[in-house]
Amino acid sequence: MVGGSGIAESTIEEVTRYLKQGNPLSIGDGSGIIERLERRLEELLGIENVLTCSSGTAALHSAYLALDLPTGSEVIAPVTTFHASVTPALQCGLAPVLVDVDPDNGNISPAAVREAITDRTRCVVVTHNLGHPVELDEIAAICREHGLNLIEDCSHAYLSTYRGRPVGTVGDVAVWSMQAAKTLVAGEGGFLATKDRTLFERACLAGHYRGRSERITDPELRAFSDTGMGLKYRLHPLAAVIAWSEAAHLVERVERRQKLLSRLSARLEDIPGVRPPRVREDVGMGGWFSYRPTLVTSGDDATCYERTVKALQRAGVPAHRPSIGSLDSMPLFTRTPPLRHAEATWRPRLCGPFEGARAYEKDRLSVTVTAEDTVDRIEAYADAFADVLRERGGPAAGGGR
Numbered sequence: 001m002v003g004g005s006g007i008a009e010s011t012i013e014e015v016t017r018y019l020k021q022g023n024p025l026s027i028g029d030g031s032g033i034i035e036r037l038e039r040r041l042e043e044l045l046g047i048e049n050v051l052t053c054s055s056g057t058a059a060l061h062s063a064y065l066a067l068d069l070p071t072g073s074e075v076i077a078p079v080t081t082f083h084a085s086v087t088p089a090l091q092c093g094l095a096p097v098l099v100d101v102d103p104d105n106g107n108i109s110p111a112a113v114r115e116a117i118t119d120r121t122r123c124v125v126v127t128h129n130l131g132h133p134v135e136l137d138e139i140a141a142i143c144r145e146h147g148l149n150l151i152e153d154c155s156h157a158y159l160s161t162y163r164g165r166p167v168g169t170v171g172d173v174a175v176w177s178m179q180a181a182k183t184l185v186a187g188e189g190g191f192l193a194t195k196d197r198t199l200f201e202r203a204c205l206a207g208h209y210r211g212r213s214e215r216i217t218d219p220e221l222r223a224f225s226d227t228g229m230g231l232k233y234r235l236h237p238l239a240a241v242i243a244w245s246e247a248a249h250l251v252e253r254v255e256r257r258q259k260l261l262s263r264l265s266a267r268l269e270d271i272p273g274v275r276p277p278r279v280r281e282d283v284g285m286g287g288w289f290s291y292r293p294t295l296v297t298s299g300d301d302a303t304c305y306e307r308t309v310k311a312l313q314r315a316g317v318p319a320h321r322p323s324i325g326s327l328d329s330m331p332l333f334t335r336t337p338p339l340r341h342a343e344a345t346w347r348p349r350l351c352g353p354f355e356g357a358r359a360y361e362k363d364r365l366s367v368t369v370t371a372e373d374t375v376d377r378i379e380a381y382a383d384a385f386a387d388v389l390r391e392r393g394g395p396a397a398g399g400g401r
C-alpha cells in the first residue's frame with residue numbers, strides 16, 4: 001500500500017517504530033540506520049563504498065572536494081543537466097564548462113567534450129539524463145586519454161544499465177540524489193559511491209567530522225578529524241529510515257514503471273504527430289525519471305505546441321512543458337554574482353551555440369506517470385493522444401515521425 005506522499009505504508013510504520021524505540025536522531029559515526037542504508041544501496045545498485053549525505057548537492061560537493069583538483073581547473077558538464085551537477089564545483093574554485101548534448105536524449109555529447117578540452121580541463125561530469133545512460137565507454141576513453149576525472153551524476157538513473165553494467169560503476173565517483181521527486185526517496189538526501197578508498201576518505205573528511213573521519217586510514221588526513229573540512233553533510237536518520245524502507249520496493253516499482261512506459265511508447269510510436277522518447281538498444285532506463293515525448297508541430301504556427309498541450313490536458317493527459325530550462329539561460333552561468341568571493345573565482349565557459357540542446361528541448365512534453373497509474377490509464381492517455389492529434393491534423397499526418 002502506498003501513502004499520500006507516494007511512500008509505502010510500511011515506511012510510515014518503520015519511521016514510527018524508529019522513533020518509538022528511541023533510536024538516535026543524529027548519527028555522527030555512520031552506524032545504525034546509516035550503516036544499514038549504505039549496505040542496502042551497495043547491494044541494490046552494485047556499487048561500492050557508499051557515503052550518504054544530506055542531499056545530492058552535498059554529495060556532489062563532497063565528490064568535487066575529494067577529487068582535489070587545482071584551483072581554476074575546468075569541469076566539463078552537459079548544458080541540459082540540473083544545475084547542482086556542476087554548481088558545487090564553483091564552490092571549490094573550479095570553472096564549469098558547459099557543452100552541447102545529444103538531441104535524442106539530452107546526454108553529454110562525446111564530440112562536444114573532446115572539442116571543449118583545454119590544458120586546464122581536469123574533470124568531466126555526466127548526467128544520465130532522465131535515466132538514459134550516457135555513452136559511458138566513449139566518455140571514459142576520452143577521460144583516460146586526457147587524464148581527466150569522471151563524475152557520474154546518477155540522480156535520475158536508479159537501476160539504469162549501460163551495455164549490461166549498472167551506471168555509477170565507471171566514473172571515479174558517482175552521485176545520487178534521494179530528494180522527494182527521485183525514484184528512491186529520503187525526502188532530502190543523497191549519496192556518493194567510489195571504488196577508490198582515498199576518494200571515499202577525502203569525501204568523508206569533507207562533510208563528516210569526528211566519528212566517520214576518525215576511521216580515515218591516512219594519518220595526515222585523520223589529523224583533521226575533529227573538524228573535518230568544516231562542513232556538515234550527514235544524512236538525517238529519519239531520512240535514512242525512509243530511504244532504507246523505500247529501497248526494499250525499488251526493484252518492483254522500477255519494473256512496474258518500465259512496463260507502463262514501454263507500453264505508452266509502443267502506442268505513441270504509431271500515432272502521427274508525436275514521437276516517444278528514443279531509447280538506445282544497449283541501455284536500460286531504470287526508473288525513467290521523467291517521461292518526455294516530443295510533439296511534431298507546424299513550423300509556421302507558433303501556437304501549435306501550446307494548443308496541442310492544452311487539448312491533451314482537456315482530454316485528461318497530465319502533460320506539460322518541462323519546467324526547468326538548460327543552464328546556458330541561467331544567470332549563475334552567464335554573469336558573475338555581485339559577491340566578492342564569486343568575483344574572485346567565477347569563470348564559467350559556455351561552448352555554444354548548443355544546437356543539440358535546442359533540438360532536444362524543441363516541443364518536448366513531460367507526461368506525469370506515477371506509482372498509482374495503471375495499464376488502463378496508460379491506454380487511455382494513448383487514446384487521448386491519438387484523438388487530439390487526429391483532430392489537430394497538420395504536421396506528421398500519416399506517420400509518427
Ligand SMILES: Cc1ncc(COP(=O)(O)O)c(C=O)c1O
Nearest residue numbers: 055056057082084085155177179
Ligand atoms: C541530475 C541532478 N543532480 C543533482 C541534483 C541535486 O540533488 P539534491 O536536490 O538532492 O541536492 C538533482 C536534483 O534534482 C538532479 O536532478
